[in-house]
Amino acid sequence: MAKARYPLTPMERFVTWVRRDGSPFDPWLRTHHRMGARILCPAERSMTVTGTVDEWQRWASMEFPDSGSYVVPGALVPVTIDREADLGEYVEPNVWMRHL
Template sequence: MRIVDLATRPDLAEAALDLGDVGGQFIYAGASGKMITLDRFRQQWGRYFLIALEDDVPIARTLSVPLAYPAPDRTELPDHGWDEAVQWAAQDKIDGRPPNALCALEVVIDPRHRGKHLSSEMLKALKARAAETGLSKLIVSVRPIGKEDEPNTPMAEYAFRRRPDGLLADRWLRTHERLGAELIKICPFAVTISGSFADWKQWGNVDLVDGDNLFAGGIAPIIASAERDYGVYVEPNVWIEHPM
């Protein structure tokens, strides 16, 4: 296996994106999700779109964005998690503000290659790329994988569970912990997506009803109102920082 980036291998973009999505395509329907398009990565952040290859075929990808944190006006990781990290990166690009940290946005593994510790290798590659480009920190707004099975459990209760051996119970959080990462805080509003009933049918094949709606790929319910014709999804994540 070898790892390349979008800047050097732009021809691999579509094949890398075809590996799938984190949770589901609906994640990219929010305002922040719409900002991280392939064209923007090609133009702005190509070095931070990493692709793992086997026989020159993509088997994993990870997307990340450089941003300024900590900074005088950013002394804490934001409660709005993934959404605000994307906004910070865009603001810094517009303002010409030099970054000092790298924020991972997703790690996606080809289903046929799961269980081979590829996610750990991709996180290590992100840390290496951060160091190579003069960044001193790797942060991640982590979406715990097992939370899909417990969408109604508060994240603060779920995220800090530990196994009898002392390691975190959630396997994705545990992957980060095994690499030396530290859980910093819950970000309760990490991803917020709102839309009409028709929007949610398109985004996630969800037939909304009044009240809380559980759905495939969600780690929290969609809160919906038929009278107002909207559904709002607020996803909590966990901020994690990797040592450099």
């Protein structure tokens, strides 16, 4: 999914992007579209991954020096870090599609 290149764009808006031919902008969504699927709706909270700040620093191969939101390469949305609570949280969106 090309969504990882646009982590600051909400999935709700991302799924509306289309190419000149009217097909979905995203290659993965476009593949399903060619097979007859239609987008039903985004699922903004499809999967949640939590871990300590140290775990997130290892997983992301980057440092999180302060609390806040961070763009992590490959992630579909930013990761939220709370240094005081020693918590990192990633809430990944998804897209529901229906194959006809």
